[in-house]
Amino acid sequence: MPSICFYFQVHQPYRLNEYGFFDIGEHQNYFNTSLNVEILNQVAEKCYLPANETFFQLIKKYDGDFKIALSLSGVLLEQLEAWRPDVLYSFRKLVDTGCVEILAETYYHSLASVYSPEEFIYQVEKHERAVLKLLGVQPKVFRNTELIYNNALAKALQEMGYKGVLAEGVPKLMSTDSPNFVLHPFEQYDFSVLLKNYQLSDDIAFRFSKMDWEEYPLTADKFADWLHRLAGNSETINLFMDYETFGEHQWEETGIFNFLNFLPEKVLSHPDYSFKTPSEIIDTYPLRGEYHVPHISSWADTERDLSAWAGNSIQKEALRRYFDLGEVVKDTGDLFLVEAWRKLSTSDHFYYMSTKTSSDGEVHAYFSPYKSPIEAYNYFIAALTDLECRIERTKLILPSEGVVFNE
Amino acid sequence: MNSPNSPVQGKSVLVLGWEFPPRMVGGLAIATYGIVEAMSQYIKVHLIIPYKDANTPEIENVTIYGLNDLALNIEEKQLTSLLKRQTVISTFTEIHSYPAVYETGVEIMEVVEMEIKEQKIDKSFRSHLNVFKSEEMYGKSLWEKIPVYTEIVNEIAAFIDFDVIHCHDWVTFGAGKRLKESYGKPLCLHVHALETDRSHKKIKNRIYDIEQSAMEMADLIFPVSQYTKEQIIAHYGMKGDKITPIYNAIEEKYIERWRHKIPGRLVTFLGRITAQKGPQYLYDTAVKVIDAYPDVTFVIAGTGDQLMSLIAASADKQISKHFIFTGFITRNDVDALLATSDIYFMPSVSEPFGLTALEATRAGVPCVLSKQSGASEVLPSALVADHWDTDLFAAHILKLLSDEPFRQQVIQQNQEEMNRISWMASAAKIVSTYSIALSLD
Numbered sequence: 001m002p003s004i005c006f007y008f009q010v011h012q013p014y015r016l017n018e019y020g021f022f023d024i025g026e027h028q029n030y031f032n033t034s035l036n037v038e039i040l041n042q043v044a045e046k047c048y049l050p051a052n053e054t055f056f057q058l059i060k061k062y063d064g065d066f067k068i069a070l071s072l073s074g075v076l077l078e079q080l081e082a083w084r085p086d087v088l089y090s091f092r093k094l095v096d097t098g099c100v101e102i103l104a105e106t107y108y109h110s111l112a113s114v115y116s117p118e119e120f121i122y123q124v125e126k127h128e129r130a131v132l133k134l135l136g137v138q139p140k141v142f143r144n145t146e147l148i149y150n151n152a153l154a155k156a157l158q159e160m161g162y163k164g165v166l167a168e169g170v171p172k173l174m175s176t177d178s179p180n181f182v183l184h185p186f187e188q189y190d191f192s193v194l195l196k197n198y199q200l201s202d203d204i205a206f207r208f209s210k211m212d213w214e215e216y217p218l219t220a221d222k223f224a225d226w227l228h229r230l231a232g233n234s235e236t237i238n239l240f241m242d243y244e245t246f247g248e249h250q251w252e253e254t255g256i257f258n259f260l261n262f263l264p265e266k267v268l269s270h271p272d273y274s275f276k277t278p279s280e281i282i283d284t285y286p287l288r289g290e291y292h293v294p295h296i297s298s299w300a301d302t303e304r305d306l307s308a309w310a311g312n313s314i315q316k317e318a319l320r321r322y323f324d325l326g327e328v329v330k331d332t333g334d335l336f337l338v339e340a341w342r343k344l345s346t347s348d349h350f351y352y353m354s355t356k357t358s359s360d361g362e363v364h365a366y367f368s369p370y371k372s373p374i375e376a377y378n379y380f381i382a383a384l385t386d387l388e389c390r391i392e393r394t395k396l397i398l399p400s401e402g403v404v405f406n407e
Numbered sequence: 408m409n410s411p412n413s414p415v416q417g418k419s420v421l422v423l424g425w426e427f428p429p430r431m432v433g434g435l436a437i438a439t440y441g442i443v444e445a446m447s448q449y450i451k452v453h454l455i456i457p458y459k460d461a462n463t464p465e466i467e468n469v470t471i472y473g474l475n476d477l478a479l480n481i482e483e484k485q486l487t488s489l490l491k492r493q494t495v496i497s498t499f500t501e502i503h504s505y506p507a508v509y510e511t512g513v514e515i516m517e518v519v520e521m522e523i524k525e526q527k528i529d530k531s532f533r534s535h536l537n538v539f540k541s542e543e544m545y546g547k548s549l550w551e552k553i554p555v556y557t558e559i560v561n562e563i564a565a566f567i568d569f570d571v572i573h574c575h576d577w578v579t580f581g582a583g584k585r586l587k588e589s590y591g592k593p594l595c596l597h598v599h600a601l602e603t604d605r606s607h608k609k610i611k612n613r614i615y616d617i618e619q620s621a622m623e624m625a626d627l628i629f630p631v632s633q634y635t636k637e638q639i640i641a642h643y644g645m646k647g648d649k650i651t652p653i654y655n656a657i658e659e660k661y662i663e664r665w666r667h668k669i670p671g672r673l674v675t676f677l678g679r680i681t682a683q684k685g686p687q688y689l690y691d692t693a694v695k696v697i698d699a700y701p702d703v704t705f706v707i708a709g710t711g712d713q714l715m716s717l718i719a720a721s722a723d724k725q726i727s728k729h730f731i732f733t734g735f736i737t738r739n740d741v742d743a744l745l746a747t748s749d750i751y752f753m754p755s756v757s758e759p760f761g762l763t764a765l766e767a768t769r770a771g772v773p774c775v776l777s778k779q780s781g782a783s784e785v786l787p788s789a790l791v792a793d794h795w796d797t798d799l800f801a802a803h804i805l806k807l808l809s810d811e812p813f814r815q816q817v818i819q820q821n822q823e824e825m826n827r828i829s830w831m832a833s834a835a836k837i838v839s840t841y842s843i844a845l846s847l848d
Contacts, residue, residue, distance in 0.1 A: 021733045025668020317722030378732050
């Protein structure tokens with residue numbers, strides 16, 4: 001009795017200003033607010049509002065038989081709250097149907113799980129508080145930034161009280177033949193890992209509108225047929241992708257919303273098939289094998305590892321300097337500086353510094369607001385240098401003056 | 408107005424320029440303007456440039472012709488009658504577009520390759536002239552512009568009284584040669600930069616050929632430094648007696664010092680980040696300085712094909728904390744950057760002049776310069792080393808960082824030396840060289 005598990009990632013970073021030498025020490029306007037508002041508005045109109053409406057109608061129509069999961073980063077929730085409360089409300093409305101599970105993640109959509117366990121826990125808890133406040137639910141299942149995953153993360157998540165985690169289904173790392181079963185982490189027999197079926201997920205997320213794809217055009221009929229063919233040897237087919245797939249990466253003109261509208265009916269036409277949320281999948285299916293990731297897997301690039309953010313020397317150096325500053329900035333006791341530091345942790349900043357070429361490079365360039373990886377690096381490093389200057393200055397304050405907040 | 412005592416009273420010069428304010432890619436515009444304005448005190452100047460508009464400065468005793476103006480104002484008929492004969496335009500392969508001379512914050516121009524093709528100048532000439540309507544000075548159409556410039560200059564010259572031809576850099580040299588052939592007037596070449604500076608010493612490409620053949624035909628050559636004179640003798644086979652160095656100068660300007668909030672001292676590099684500017688020597692020197700004096704940041708201003716490897720090198724060695732890369736920097740920001748710098752560092756492999764060294768001096772910054780530069784001649788108190796001698800560069804920078812009275816002394820001496828040069832003095836030297844060598848009087 002196979003289930004379809006839809007999970008969509010909803011995230012927009014705070015993109016940086018063209019912050020440079022003459023800004024360092026003068027002001028802390030690291031982020032390009034007008035650009036961020038502009039992009040948020042654009043994505044809201046093209047994706048969030050129409051997609052929310054589509055899913056809301058589908059949930060109503062199938063009366064509990066159609067379900068999805070969403071993960072909204074904290075920095076997105078913040079931006080929606082500030083600039084598009086109407087969109088935040090429409091997400092809340094979706095969650096209130098009871099058919100949308102909200103997943104846990106790091107508030108800043110960061111790489112903290114890789115570089116700073118302490119900071120990771122802080123950011124996850126902060127995200128949990130924001131989700132509870134704004135969406136009214138308590139997440140039970142975790143998904144890390146871009147499905148970054150390894151054995152150690154699974155261990156930590158279980159200790160933090162989660163019942164499962166989402167990960168990329170990298171074939172060589174799983175003991176089963178397909179990602180279509182619930183697995184357990186390495187030597188951890190009471191915790192669930194849901195693996196992305198990247199073949200079928202990417203058919204929608206990346207190939208849907210590719211005219212040179214042999215399967216173009218992808219119809220709901222055809223896709224449901226592919227799903228149905230897996231009936232004998234699958235328990236959960238996990239379709240994980242960016243929420244922005246609907247209307248933003250794949251424009252409305254490609255027919256993506258029509259595809260969505262027809263898909264549940266086609267899938268449910270097979271009596272054995274149903275839609276389930278990650279929590280339901282975990283509660284329903286036994287653990288069928290092991291997902292063993294000693295290093296790191298993710299859903300990014302063809303390597304499906306950390307190289308999208310830490311693949312070249314400038315990324316590594318930016319990461320090193322960034323996380324080295326963590327202790328120092330927290331020691332100042334200046335909450336504004338700490339918050340400024342945290343906002344810079346968003347993984348997108350490092351993603352834009354990638355110098356990969358070919359099709360992965362094109363994806364990096366598609367997302368980047370800057371002309372080149374060099375620009376991405378220079379603005380980031382300048383902002384970091386400003387933080388360093390401010391940290392230095394706090395050390396000049398005599399203890400008797402107590403904690404002094406900047407500005 | 409002509410000074411009554413001018414040795415060239417009543418004479419006039421036809422100046423061929425390419426960059427001119429407000430069209431500035433690099434410092435060629437500033438230098439051409441500085442020289443032309445100062446020369447106009449002594450001699451009537453006719454200046455032909457590709458592009459002229461309302462923002463082009465008006466100078467007394469200087470008549471400026473812009474080819475874009477002709478493109479806009481001349482009707483087809485007039486144009487074809489102006490061009491009585493048909494002329495062959497050839498366009499060439501292998502051009503890297505022309506790099507700027509003093510280029511601070513100039514974006515590196517793309518390498519352009521064009522197929523060899525021959526086109527007749529005929530009724531479609533007007534469309535050729537249209538290339539000058541674009542604001543781009545170099546770029547892909549450069550090889551189309553040069554022959555059009557040459558031909559139209561040759562035609563315009565028929566309506567101008569002039570006694571001597573004065574060309575600024577290789578882009579105009581072809582036109583200079585043509586004028587000498589057509590009108591038999593003496594030809595002077597002003598050399599702001601050589602292809603052997605931009606590429607490498609052994610280069611023998613199309614641009615080199617243009618420079619070399621023009622030098623052969625020239626009556627006088629005015630390089631911007633003794634260093635460049637030596638380069639011309641060594642690599643272009645010219646004799647020294649027709650070569651007179653004419654130093655660039657800088658306009659006076661008060662620049663207020665300010666303190667950047669980055670802790671520690673700032674060592675600044677300004678310019679295109681290309682092999683000519685010695686980025687490898689810059690980096691090697693920086694590593695040595697940082698090792699001995701950690702409280703220092705190298706500010707690297709400008710962009711170019713070596714920028715990424717420079718950034719990556721500092722990242723690999725985990726010393727990125729000691730570098731700030733500003734990327735493209737506007738001309739206004741150049742003074743602001745220099746006004747907060749503690750040391751100016753120019754390790755160029757080959758620098759015909761290096762106007763930024765004067766800009767640094769004017770902004771109160773002591774210079775550490777490559778010996779292979781013109782600027783080190785006009786600033787003899789600047790600290791110099793051969794461009795490859797990163798030990799000596801590092802020693803100079805460390806000395807300046809650790810000995811403030813010495814640093815102040817270098818600033819003061821450099822500024823005194825800078826005050827000894829001026830565009831007026833350079834112009835006076837040009838016109839007196841005209842008058843003696845060309846027997847104008």
